Amino acid sequence: MPKFILDGKEIEFEQGQTIIQAAKKSGITIPHFCWHESLSISGNCRVCLVEIEKMPKLAIACSTLAAEGMVVYSESDKALSARNAVMEFELINHPLDCPICDEAGECKLQDYAYSHGNGESRFNEEKAHKDKRVPLGPLVMFDGDRCISCSRCIRFCDEIAKESQLTFIKRGDRVTIVTYPGKQLDNPYSMNVTDICPVGALTSRDFRFKARVWELSSTKSICNGCSRGCNINLEVRNNQVLRLTPRQNDEVNSFWMCDHGRVNTYKFINAEDRVDSPYLRRKGALARSGWDEAFAAASSELKSYSKNEIAFIGSPYATCEDNFILSKFATQIIGTKHMDFIRHFNTSFGDNFLRQGDVTPNSFGAKAVGIFPGKGGLDLDGIIKAVKDGQIKAVYLMEDDMIAFNPELQEIFSKLDLFIVHATNFNKTTELADIVFPASTYAEKHGTIVNSDGRVQRLKPAVATFDVDRALEGMSLSRWDKFGTKFDSWAEGNKRDARSSWRILAGLSGAMGHKYKYGTAEEVFMDIAKSINAFSGLDYEVIGELGAKLKLDSVTKPVIA
Amino acid sequence: MALKRRKKDLTFLEKIYIPEIAKGLALTFKNMLKPKFTMQYPEEKFIPPPSYRGRPVLVMEENGLERCVACGLCSRVCPPLAIEVQAAETDREKERYPIKFEINMLRCIFCGLCEEVCPEEAIVMSKDYELAFTNRKDALYGKDKLLTPVKQLQDRINFLRNYK
Ligand code: SF4
Ligand code: SF4
Ligand code: SF4
Ligand code: SF4
Ligand code: FES
Numbered sequence: 001m002p003k004f005i006l007d008g009k010e011i012e013f014e015q016g017q018t019i020i021q022a023a024k025k026s027g028i029t030i031p032h033f034c035w036h037e038s039l040s041i042s043g044n045c046r047v048c049l050v051e052i053e054k055m056p057k058l059a060i061a062c063s064t065l066a067a068e069g070m071v072v073y074s075e076s077d078k079a080l081s082a083r084n085a086v087m088e089f090e091l092i093n094h095p096l097d098c099p100i101c102d103e104a105g106e107c108k109l110q111d112y113a114y115s116h117g118n119g120e121s122r123f124n125e126e127k128a129h130k131d132k133r134v135p136l137g138p139l140v141m142f143d144g145d146r147c148i149s150c151s152r153c154i155r156f157c158d159e160i161a162k163e164s165q166l167t168f169i170k171r172g173d174r175v176t177i178v179t180y181p182g183k184q185l186d187n188p189y190s191m192n193v194t195d196i197c198p199v200g201a202l203t204s205r206d207f208r209f210k211a212r213v214w215e216l217s218s219t220k221s222i223c224n225g226c227s228r229g230c231n232i233n234l235e236v237r238n239n240q241v242l243r244l245t246p247r248q249n250d251e252v253n254s255f256w257m258c259d260h261g262r263v264n265t266y267k268f269i270n271a272e273d274r275v276d277s278p279y280l281r282r283k284g285a286l287a288r289s290g291w292d293e294a295f296a297a298a299s300s301e302l303k304s305y306s307k308n309e310i311a312f313i314g315s316p317y318a319t320c321e322d323n324f325i326l327s328k329f330a331t332q333i334i335g336t337k338h339m340d341f342i343r344h345f346n347t348s349f350g351d352n353f354l355r356q357g358d359v360t361p362n363s364f365g366a367k368a369v370g371i372f373p374g375k376g377g378l379d380l381d382g383i384i385k386a387v388k389d390g391q392i393k394a395v396y397l398m399e400d401d402m403i404a405f406n407p408e409l410q411e412i413f414s415k416l417d418l419f420i421v422h423a424t425n426f427n428k429t430t431e432l433a434d435i436v437f438p439a440s441t442y443a444e445k446h447g448t449i450v451n452s453d454g455r456v457q458r459l460k461p462a463v464a465t466f467d468v469d470r471a472l473e474g475m476s477l478s479r480w481d482k483f484g485t486k487f488d489s490w491a492e493g494n495k496r497d498a499r500s501s502w503r504i505l506a507g508l509s510g511a512m513g514h515k516y517k518y519g520t521a522e523e524v525f526m527d528i529a530k531s532i533n534a535f536s537g538l539d540y541e542v543i544g545e546l547g548a549k550l551k552l553d554s555v556t557k558p559v560i561a
Numbered sequence: 562m563a564l565k566r567r568k569k570d571l572t573f574l575e576k577i578y579i580p581e582i583a584k585g586l587a588l589t590f591k592n593m594l595k596p597k598f599t600m601q602y603p604e605e606k607f608i609p610p611p612s613y614r615g616r617p618v619l620v621m622e623e624n625g626l627e628r629c630v631a632c633g634l635c636s637r638v639c640p641p642l643a644i645e646v647q648a649a650e651t652d653r654e655k656e657r658y659p660i661k662f663e664i665n666m667l668r669c670i671f672c673g674l675c676e677e678v679c680p681e682e683a684i685v686m687s688k689d690y691e692l693a694f695t696n697r698k699d700a701l702y703g704k705d706k707l708l709t710p711v712k713q714l715q716d717r718i719n720f721l722r723n724y725k
Contacts, residue, residue: 099632099680100657133656209648209657212633483642487697488665490645 004070011066019061019072020048030074031083031112033090033198034150035062038254039159042151047090047112049082050074058082080116087117093128093173094199095145103200105213109148128173136166136177137185139205139259140194144176147201153177153193160256161187162353177201188355191263192256195245206263207243217478219462220247220545222449224317224442225261226349227358229451231546232257234266234443234462237478239493241266241443241463249546252455258355268441269463273426275438276496286436295511298435301418302334302512305394311338311383314371315399315501316360318422318439319447319459320535321524322501323362325516326398327370329505333514337377338392341366342400356452361442365450368534368550387412394418398501399439403428422501438498440465445500446521448543450550456538457547466497607690611720614673614686616702617664618709620718627708628683631659635675635684643668644675662707666692667700677725685717 001012006023013022018041020030033045041063048061053071058078073079091113098104130144154166154177165185169178179185185193194204216235223230223244230253233245244266246257268274278294279286289297302310312330314323323341330339343363350357373379378386386392395413399422403410413419413432421433424441440461442449445468447459464470470481484491499507502524506516518524522540529535534550542548574580600607609615620628631648649660675684687709694700711718 099634100630100655104632209631209650211648212637214637215633480642488642489663489701 002066002068004066004068004072006072007075013066017066019050019064019066019070022066023061023074028074030061031116032062033108033148034152036152036155036196036255039152039155039196042155045086045090045148045150047083047086049079049086051076051079083112083116084118087112088121090148091117091121092123093145094148095127097143097146097200101143101146101200102203102208102213103146103197107200108198130174130176135205136179136202137190139191139263140185141203141205141208142177143201143203146199147177148199149175149177150198152196152198153202156193156196157185157187157190160192160353161189163187165190166193188258188260188351189256189353191259192246195255204243204262210242211237215478215480216242217462217476217481219443219460219476221443221459221462222361222451222457223257223261223265224361224449225258225265225359227356227361227363227452228253228354229361229449229455229457229547230257230261230354231457232261236443236462236476237480238490239463239495240270251546252451252453252457253354256354260349260355266443268425269443270494271425274496275423275426275430275436275498277438279430279433279436281434286430286433291507292511294435294437295508298420298437298508299511301420301435302394302396305418307335308338309391309393310334310336311378311386311392311395312336313380313383313395313397313400313402314339314341314366315422316341316344316358316363316366317442318366318399318501319362319442319445319449319521320365320369320456320528321447321521322398322505323366323371324369324524324528324532325502325505325518326396328516329509330396331370331374333509333512337374338383338386339371339373339377340380340383341371342380342402342405344405358452361451362449364452364454365448365456368450369528369532384409384412387416390415392416394420396420397429397433398422399424401427401429403432422504424498437501437504438496439504440467440498440500444468444498447500448525448540451547454534454550454552455547456535456543456550458540458543458545464492464495465499466495467499467503609688609690611716612724613688613690614671615689616666616671616687616692617669617673617675617684617707618687618689618714619662619704619707620683620685620714621708621710623711626653627659627662627704628681629659629662629679630655630657630681630683631662632657632680634678634680638674638678639669640672640674641668641670643670659704662704664702664707665700666702667694667697676721682718682721685714685721687714687717 003010003012011022011026023030030048032048034042043060043063049058050061051073052059132143132145134142136142157165165179165183166177168175191204194202215237219234221232221234223232231247231249233247234241235243244262248255278289278291280289280297314326330336344360345357346359347357349355349359395416419433420435421430422437422439423430424439430436442459443463444461444465448456450456461468461475509516529538631646633646636644636646643665645663646659647661648657651658673686676686
């Protein structure tokens with residue numbers, strides 16, 4: 001491999017790489033505003049100026065190709081004074097908005113002003129004024145004063161979202177960003193511009209002013225909005241999820257996530273209508289009960305039906321661990337063959353970038369770990385028909401609002417003699433249920449899900465429940481989490497008495513006289529890896545932060561209807 | 562140096578006590594005539610100088626609004642985590658304001674760092690030192706108790722401008 005020298009260090013590069021790219025690959029970050037790894041090169045901010053031997057002038061590292069034997073200095077006096085000068089220029093018209101700006105704490109301009117600025121401005125004249133608080137679209141707010149005209153947002157729309165919606169108008173110090181006439185910034189990926197905008201010119205209208213970024217704890221997780229399984233960070237304060245941000249994974253979502261995933265998939269976690277303890281139907285209404293009481297009730301009820309009268313419905317929203325234990329419970333303890341899960345397809349949601357028509361995160365995994373009818377057993381349509389005909393008298397449903405999904409089922413399922421449901425929130429389905437178990441959401445448990453490419457990825461708890469303790473579980477802690485006491489209103493937030501579905505099933509099987517020996521989700525996964533071919537060789541360590549592929553030839557990919 | 566042996570017994574003069582009593586009374590009479598420092602608290606109140614750090618308060622402008630823009634810096638810097646700020650949006654020019662601002666007076670150690678870090682001169686140390694509670698809830702001071710008219714805080718603000 002060819003090499004060049006950067007600040008005295010030998011750096012390997014591939015032909016065609018720029019200095020900044022090659023440096024980044026070797027773990028050295030040259031300051032930059034306008035350059036972004038997956039966007040085209042614009043070269044307008046000049047903060048990446050470096051000194052190159054035998055070149056008469058400084059050159060920008062983001063567009064200068066690395067060449068064999070090149071000697072580059074990014075920290076020489078000349079390079080540093082150029083960087084300071086560029087910072088001074090950038091700050092001439094930039095407002096002192098940090099106290100009211102949401103970007104503060106994760107702002108490149110702030111960081112570089114701190115590390116490279118002079119700490120003082122020689123500019124006494126009045127700063128340029130532009131429009132503030134301009135809604136560019138339903139989800140993104142623009143502040144003209146703060147924009148440093150790097151054009152990242154424009155290039156994102158043109159090149160990644162493939163919908164040209166933003167552009168510069170005017171010149172010089174009056175240049176600003178607008179949407180094209182008659183257009184809005186409303187592509188399905190629009191909020192990614194708030195992540196890549198190096199300053200606080202573009203902010204999320206969903207997260208605006210909700211919290212300071214340094215108050216949030218951040219947990220690496222996976223979006224549950226569709227079967228793409230974009231890698232995300234769950235950002236939490238006071239036990240409430242306040243925002244989701246994309247996490248780089250080149251195999252899945254690169255740097256991006258869609259707006260639906262970002263704004264619509266976390267609010268149910270914080271919602272008022274969470275199921276916060278087991279419930280039993282008494283005199284027609286659901287009433288709160290203890291765990292042991294609910295297990296005893298479910299166990300004696302289930303025992304009063306013959307195995308062919310009971311059907312199990314797994315969930316493409318639940319983890320592999322949850323579905324695996326459900327399938328074991330159904331086949332080993334109850335002994336029924338009637339088992340399936342509900343496919344949720346929305347072909348209009350899918351596109352040819354990230355979004356997938358299968359709008360559940362784990363239908364691949366649910367099937368792979370055994371949620372399908374046994375030989376001669378009924379599939380979903382069969383189960384529904386048998387419920388209608390009265391052959392199936394009891395249904396055990398895990399984490400799916402099937403009545404909202406298909407309102408016609410309301411009448412059919414109200415015929416059931418026994419309907420046991422695991423649910424995160426009260427919904428149309430729990431209205432019909434006889435026993436409701438409170439299930440943890442994807443943000444409250446350990447587990448794995450499999451995306452549409454057969455990639456197993458890890459969920460980790462970010463929100464504490466009675467079941468997972470923030471400190472004991474090694475969850476990510478903010479300063480407020482670390483030092484809060486039970487007397488501080490901001491310290492622990494709302495905790496629910498919810499459990500992972502597999503743990504609920506393990507408890508219930510105990511009540512039925514058959515104890516499962518799993519202590520943690522990881523132990524369940526070890527068993528999956530042992531007993532299911534596609535998962536062999538995998539463990540939580542191997543899956544890591546970026547996931548690992550299943551052995552694809554041994555499972556059939558679920559077909560998209 | 563050889564240690565001086567301490568006397569075991571009282572001398573004659575010491576034994577009759579009278580000179581010692583006279584000495585003591587002389588001191589008493591001398592002090593009776595000096596000006597008094599003792600204050601009859603709580604009937605009489607101590608008014609501290611501007612350099613005094615009493616409980617932190619929020620500055621209320623003449624129009625009745627707070628100066629605070631809910632930047633959260635005081636909350637971040639506060640060593641014992643006494644301050645909780647929740648921001649929200651307003652139509653005013655400074656688009657951000659604290660919809661909730663709470664100081665837990667049981668946590669506060671009167672260090673004055675919040676005052677020092679505030680970019681808006683919106684939180685200052687007052688002269689109020691009378692803080693006694695009978696339960697934890699009463700010690701949570703919300704905006705209603707924190708907002709103080711800027712006029713009452715003028716000498717602290719002047720002090721800060723001179724010495725901060
Ligand atoms: S809005 Fe942000 S991303 Fe767009 S040009 Fe301005 S600074 Fe760059
Ligand atoms: S594409 Fe799918 S997985 Fe990715 S962010 Fe959107 S909903 Fe979530
Ligand atoms: S005076 Fe010190 S301890 Fe008290 S609120 Fe301010 S920063 Fe916190
Ligand atoms: S530092 Fe000042 S402006 Fe910022 S939140 Fe505290 S009081 Fe308000
Ligand atoms: S990063 Fe090179 S010019 Fe902007």
